[in-house]
Amino acid sequence: MSYQVLARKWRPRTFESLVGQEHVVKALRNALDQKRLHHAYLFSGTRGVGKTTLARILAKCLNCETGISSSPCGKCSACVEIDAGRFVDLIEVDAATNTKVDEMRQLLENSVYAPARGRFKVYVIDEVHMLSTSAFNAMLKTLEEPPEHIKFILATTDPQKIPVTVLSRCLQFNLKQMPSRAIAAHLETILAEERLPAEAGALRLLAECARGSMRDALSLLDQAIAYSAGNVTEQAVRSMLGTIDDSFLYSILEGLARGDSDAVLAIAEDMRSRSVGFDGALQDLGTVLHRVALAQAAPGAVDAEGGLRERLVALGRALGPEEVQLYYQIAIHGAGGEPSDAATPAGDRQAAARGSFDGDWPKLANSLNLGGIAKQLAQASELGSFDGEALELCVSPAAKHLAEKSYQEKLRGALQERFGKPVRLTVTIRETTGNTARDRAAAAVGRDAFVRDLVENFDATIVESSIKPAQ
Ligand SMILES: [Zn+2]
Numbered sequence: 001m002s003y004q005v006l007a008r009k010w011r012p013r014t015f016e017s018l019v020g021q022e023h024v025v026k027a028l029r030n031a032l033d034q035k036r037l038h039h040a041y042l043f044s045g046t047r048g049v050g051k052t053t054l055a056r057i058l059a060k061c062l063n064c065e066t067g068i069s070s071s072p073c074g075k076c077s078a079c080v081e082i083d084a085g086r087f088v089d090l091i092e093v094d095a096a097t098n099t100k101v102d103e104m105r106q107l108l109e110n111s112v113y114a115p116a117r118g119r120f121k122v123y124v125i126d127e128v129h130m131l132s133t134s135a136f137n138a139m140l141k142t143l144e145e146p147p148e149h150i151k152f153i154l155a156t157t158d159p160q161k162i163p164v165t166v167l168s169r170c171l172q173f174n175l176k177q178m179p180s181r182a183i184a185a186h187l188e189t190i191l192a193e194e195r196l197p198a199e200a201g202a203l204r205l206l207a208e209c210a211r212g213s214m215r216d217a218l219s220l221l222d223q224a225i226a227y228s229a230g231n232v233t234e235q236a237v238r239s240m241l242g243t244i245d246d247s248f249l250y251s252i253l254e255g256l257a258r259g260d261s262d263a264v265l266a267i268a269e270d271m272r273s274r275s276v277g278f279d280g281a282l283q284d285l286g287t288v289l290h291r292v293a294l295a296q297a298a299p300g301a302v303d304a305e306g307g308l309r310e311r312l313v314a315l316g317r318a319l320g321p322e323e324v325q326l327y328y329q330i331a332i333h334g335a336g337g338e339p340s341d342a343a344t345p346a347g348d349r350q351a352a353a354r355g356s357f358d359g360d361w362p363k364l365a366n367s368l369n370l371g372g373i374a375k376q377l378a379q380a381s382e383l384g385s386f387d388g389e390a391l392e393l394c395v396s397p398a399a400k401h402l403a404e405k406s407y408q409e410k411l412r413g414a415l416q417e418r419f420g421k422p423v424r425l426t427v428t429i430r431e432t433t434g435n436t437a438r439d440r441a442a443a444a445v446g447r448d449a450f451v452r453d454l455v456e457n458f459d460a461t462i463v464e465s466s467i468k469p470a471q
Contacts (some may be wrong), residue, residue, distance in 0.1 A: 013083055021054065032069060040154045060074075129157075188203055205243065220373075279335050287336050373407050377427075377440050394430050
């Protein structure tokens with residue numbers, strides 16, 4: 001049985017199933033039901049909020065064989081083919097890769113021909129702000145006198161880069177980032193349908209890590225299911241994401257607020273005995289302090305569950321705003337200092353770290369200042385080539401979901417930070433040869449005498465997906 005990734009399986013196919021964009025859906029439904037159709041629509045919003053999903057639903061509304069409506073049947077050949085991504089009159093273009101004027105002109109020249117199957121030829125142009133000026137000009141001509149059978153649906157993460165002449169001819173909708181509470185609730189619904197057990201705390205963590213993007217949330221959920229072998233517990237998700245149990249951090253701050261230094265030291269000792277990384281803990285402490293400051297300034301805006309809201313508000317009352325600011329600075333500056341190198345001045349250490357790439361990509365990948373999926377991208381990729389400026393990485397087709405543009409961008413940023421100069425990064429999808437940070441970690445685990453003993457004498461098996469490279 002083939003496994004379909006959740007993000008694709010649960011991609012909304014109707015307005016009803018779209019989570020969190022009620023304001024846009026309401027306006028579009030009214031326009032469709034009253035047959036007030038526009039030639040061009042622009043959906044703006046951060047990545048993963050559902051722009052192209054919405055575009056496909058709108059394309060169905062316009063081309064459903066039962067008539068134009070806000071509730072396409074989902075059964076006719078037009079609806080089915082649009083859902084399957086193979087409807088001839090739905091032309092989807094990614095402007096990030098088709099920026100040239102010739103390509104745009106070709107596309108628009110073809111637009112004069114009547115649709116082959118549908119009522120309208122629908123052009124969905126994703127990341128439209130990436131088009132060149134001349135490509136925009138070519139499009140503008142069509143937008144000024146659009147043939148009756150054409151609809152444009154433009155999507156962008158950066159509407160400010162779109163020429164005003166184009167903007168003024170579009171009906172604009174701004175899609176909102178989804179609150180983590182709504183994301184967590186949606187994940188819960190999906191897991192119930194999939195009959196998989198999950199802890200509420202696990203879903204809260206995944207939703208927070210997704211930062212408003214349902215697509216990221218579903219992709220993380222897929223990973224969590226694999227990582228935890230189908231039992232999505234809070235502990236498994238914490239370990240997958242590399243986050244630590246918040247309750248330590250809250251207890252530390254509560255101890256500080258009481259002036260109870262013994263309690264604070266006892267918590268630190270407890271963390272040490274559990275091998276909690278202090279670097280990550282300090283970073284997370286910064287996040288908690290940020291939320292305490294928010295609780296002081298705007299208690300109503302605090303979005304937290306499981307009793308954490310009460311603790312945040314109580315901390316906000318117990319600590320003064322200046323104290324919170326001071327602790328925040330200590331946490332932020334404290335993270336990343338390595339006491340063992342204290343004799344070397346910080347500047348020298350940074351210079352030594354810079355440009356010191358010895359070709360050992362797995363080692364570098366593990367040490368980059370990255371989190372979440374961008375870190376996984378680094379650890380799952382293999383070095384193609386590096387000439388001091390341009391770095392080529394390879395990712396196997398199985399891990400291609402990690403190579404999305406935004407994660408590449410984060411990785412590029414971390415490399416630039418490390419090398420102290422801009423790095424041109426390209427990520428190629430092809431079979432890797434087994435020299436990624438992940439492969440190395442798996443090999444090390446396999447060599448470990450204790451592990452070998454377990455495998456040989458106790459019939460144990462190594463779950464490869466559960467292996468994570470150490471920092
Ligand atoms: Zn239909």
